[in-house]
Amino acid sequence: MPAILPSPAASLKVWARVGFASLGFVYLVLGVLATMAALGLRSSDAPSQQEAFQAIQHMPLGQVLLWLTAGGLLGYVAWRFAQALLDTENQGSAVKGLAVRGFYVFSGLLHAALAFYTAKIAWHGHLPPSDNTSQSTLRSVLHHDYGQVLLALVGLIVLGAGVVQLYRAWSGKFDTDVQVSPFTHAQRLLVHRMGQVGYSARGVVLLIMGYFCFRAAQHANINEIRDTEGCFKALQAMSPEALGAVALGLVVYGLYMFIQARFPILRRV
Known part of the structure; x- marks a missing residue:
């Protein structure tokens, strides 16, 4: 009897669930390292993205x-x-719907870059010291005729994403992503609170990133852009409590993504 291959829709569901779990794992590790920094349990300052993957490598x-x-x-x-392409969220083709679907593409491209970054560390055993692809790309964008405008647009998109994350957190919109029917009332409340805390922390990080990206465009200075490490340092400069609150929030977000991986709502696939 010939083997029965899974349908494209079934394969996509599996990929999505694995994706949620992988993203949750990255946020969990990053959040734990940042929490340790806030508590003074690390010899170095706020953790970088590279340190998070190095921590995974040492497991x-x-x-x-x-x-x-x-x-x-x-x-x-x-x-x-x-x-974005299949319109699984039923956003439609109006201006608002196309904007949301465009954001899905933007998010996909960012996470594709993160996947490439992870694979490069796995391949080399570390990130090559000469690797400055992102910096080079941003510099080339800034040197374009409309580079400052493009960089400012990226900053605004990231700022908008942060606002959306905070809106999702406190409007409860994220509840449509997790299948809570198997849960008790207390478990549903706990998952809801986890989502609120996690999306809020993620929103704060995106707001900081977007702000510095916009400033970099305004001053035509690529060095003003901040990655996750720069965001953590900015929070640490405010107070260890500010860094600790966001760091714990990212830990919670990672755990929430594990729950979404186990009990996802995947529409129209």
Whole structure:
């Protein structure tokens, strides 16, 4: 009897769930490292994205975990593109709907870059010291005739994403992403609170990133752009409590993504 291959829709569901779990794993590790920094349990300052992947690499079977994480992130990318191209969220073709679907594409591209970054560390065993692809790309964008406008637009998109995350957190819109019917009332309330805390923390990080990106465009200075490490340092400069609150929020967001991976609502696939 010939083997029965899974349908494209079934494969997409599996990829999406693996993607949610992989993204949750990355946020969990990053949040734990940032929490340790807030508590003064790290010898170095706020953790960078590279340190998070190095921490994964130092776990048992770390190299395998890195490859699995890279592959899983590609699953999240596939789901983001499906949301945009297949309109799984029923956004439609009006201006607002196209804007939301465009954001799904933007998010997919960012996570594709993150998957590539993860795979590069897994391949080399570390990130090559000469690797400055993102910096070079941003510099080339800024040197374009309309570079400042393009960079400002990216900053506004990231700022908008942060606002959307905060809106989702406190409007309860994220509740439509997790199947809570198997849960008790207390469990549903706990998952809801986890979503609120996690999306809020993610929103704060995106707001900081967007702000610095917009400032970099305004001053035509690429060095003003901040990655996750720069965001953590900005929070740390406010107070250890500010960094700790956001760091714990990212830990919670990572756990929430694990729940979404286990009990997802995947519409129209």
